[in-house]
Amino acid sequence: MDNPATGNYAGKKAVITGGTIGMGLATAQALLEGGAEVLVTGLNPRNLEAARRALGPRAHIVASDAGSLSDIDALATLVREKLGHIDLLHINAGISTLEPFEQVTEAGYDRAFAINTKGPFFTVQRLVPLMRAGGAVVVTSSIADEGGMHGLSVYSATKAALRSFASGFAAELVGRGIRVNVVSPGFIDTPTLGVADATAEERAEFIRLGDQITPMRRHGTAAEVARAVLFFAFEATFTTGARLTVDGGLGQNLTPAAA
Template sequence: MNTTPHTPYAGKKAVITGGTLGMGLATAQALLDGGADVLVTGRNPQNLEAARRVLEPFGARAQVLASDTASLADIDALAATVRERLGRIDLLHINAGISSLEPFEQVTEAGYDRAFAVNTKGPFFTVQRLAPLMPAGSAIVFTSSIADEGGMHGMSVYSATKAALRSMASGFAAELVTRGIRVNVVSPGFIDTPTLGVTDASAEERAEFMRLGDQITPMRRHGTSAEVARAVLFFAFEATFTTGARLTVDGGLGQGLTPAAA
């Protein structure tokens, strides 16, 4: 019997913003299972503490840092911490994001500004500050959404932030390719996470969102965080001749499929 541990990511260093729950946490766990050193960030104190408990078995290879992706001061502190604790980054996974379901008439200036600060400004300056720590052969993977194209009721601002993020990723891919850094985008559909991707929804609203997702997704189910994590890790370590690309993880939802009624 082969008892050798399966450690495909041994020696790799990864940073995941928004890594304390859902897709980010699943990606962190997969990396740690594979032998990597991982630093995850988050802002919510309860999520930070829960992530510390989940990742505790991995010991010093797992680090959890409180950091607001919309704060340039926090981003600068993150860069200093990564330089001190990890030294370099082989994978930078930009996963932090927020969303709200709001008809455009109800959108406030404060909500609009916060959405763009978290979903676009934060990612831009995180890459700007952390790219100097990334050697040739490393990768950046953004979590976007299938809402980064097309239109959906109640998601005008969110969709705009994700469309901007997707465009930004293309720009980074062009600017970083000569440095040997690949940049790609994963765009999930309906994924079964603690928030279902809607930050401030009630339990009833999430239940309805789950029902709707199962109904309109051609595969007739939500995806799992682990399925998104596998797509992230494919871009990070397997797709070595791919940059500037977008991969949907959506059960066929964004592909125009029209399966027979269930």
């Protein structure tokens, strides 16, 4: 993986939900390489153990359900004990399921909104009191937070709500000197491609489709998303309430020459 580190983060403290795999892990690695102290959360035991190996002893690896309010409360207590204060809260945990709307169940619907929307809201609410003035909240959304895509109706709705929440957070927190911005990735090359329960065939089709419809004719890398997160976190000091797409031009209605 190419190195996404863009600066010196010595003395900075960051919390990344969903930081044990993919884009969150790449962001954690860059922060650690720059000298930051980082706490990441995840739920899958294999991913938690892999993150321990990848990030090393300087990282705090925490098992936490992003959709559980009791886990979020426990996380806030732990962050206060381990870090004291934070400079960056990166809301990155999320789930998606490829299914036509006729197949959506109430349980699946509720779980998607719990992890992608309710959990992020209360995570920000609980952790912002630990954030210093000049700090940043960076939210991972998706280019699916606008428009529509077959099989992703619920996912798109959760991300649209999350993007709206981020705008509200930006208005609520600007007076405290805290910036809130959104990164909306397109097709990104991660272990799950963003759809953890997809079959190998579905994943292969997802790769083919992404490379075909993305104007840059490829998937992005987790490191490229991490650079956007770090830009919002530490470089874009006069920017709040903004959304940056990291999508190879997919959301810009570009029409490249045929491959």
